[in-house]
Structures are given as structure tokens and as C-alpha cells.
Amino acid sequence: MDNRIKEYRKQNKITQDELAKAVDVTRQTIISLENGKYNASLQLAHKIAKYFGVMIEDLFLFEEE
Amino acid sequence: MDNRIKEYRKQNKITQDELAKAVDVTRQTIISLENGKYNASLQLAHKIAKYFGVMIEDLFLFEEE
DNA sequence: GGAAAATGTAAAATATACTTGACATTTTCA
């Protein structure tokens, strides 16, 4: 599943480390999400979406199966 | 994390088995979600929300930490 | 009241999200 985390993060001018701390995960988790290594959990998706002030559906792209 | 799956399912008058098949998981998964045994993955949350025609944020309650 | 349908429980196995730590590469900027 694709996402716009990196996009929103750059718009907000914060680093991976800052985002990681803001949503209480490790930097490695942010890196892996941004690079499509795996998908966020529902909780984490919500925290990140909330941090950027958007809906989960805006942040993650669910098109494919 | 609490959710309104059972609520929406009953509004739509379908069984756990029907919902499970519609979103392509086992009935056990639906039971466990409805009874708060664990949280849905982001993909599953999206499939269920889409099935009911609501936003993920309407279906899951993220209030607590 | 009894059969069928729906819902639930339990436990083991598998898949995937997330952490930890150590180190390599790229980007930024004085």
C-alpha cells in the first residue's frame, strides 16, 4: 500500500526523527513506512494522520487489492 | 481500540459470516474484532469501512492512547 | 420445545508490524 507520509513530512518541514518521536515510534519505523517496506498499523496510521491534520484515507492509498 | 463494526453490521442486517466473506477474512477475525480481542490492520479497516460506506475514523474510535 | 443458524471460545500456527543496534550513504550548509 502506497502512502504520502514523506510528502506530508516535507511539507511540514520536519525530519524522520521528529515525526517518529511525535507519533511515538522508532525512526526505523518511519523509514520503513516511507519506503514501502510494510504497512502501518491502524493506530499508527491514525496518529500520523492526526499529526498532519488529515484523514487516514488522505494519507494512505488503498487503490490496489 | 473500540469500534462500531457490530453496530454497522446489524444496521446492514448481515451476519458475521457474510461480512467476513465480503472483506475476505475468516469469521473468527470478525468475531475477534467485534469483541475487542485485537485491532484491525489498516487494510482490513479500510475494506470494512468501504463496505459500509463510511470513513475509517467513523468505524474505529481512537480516543484513548 | 427442538432444529438450524448465528455467535462465541480456545489454542496452535503463520504472517506482518515494530524495535533495537550498529553501521553506510547522502544531503546540507558554514
Add this chain to the structure above:
DNA sequence: TGAAAATGTCAAGTATATTTTACATTTTCC
């Protein structure tokens, strides 16, 4: 240009979501 900051890779370990199977309880309804 060179040092510091930011981003990335790798691999092993832990936590949690989902499946599978088998059976128990509750609800529905004739």
C-alpha cells in the same frame, strides 16, 4: 571541502494480526 545532520540498509528479536480447526453456547423461528 569537510563536518554534522539526515536518510538509508541489514539482521535478529518481540509483539500483534490473521488463519485454521474443533467444539460450545445463544438466538431464531417453525
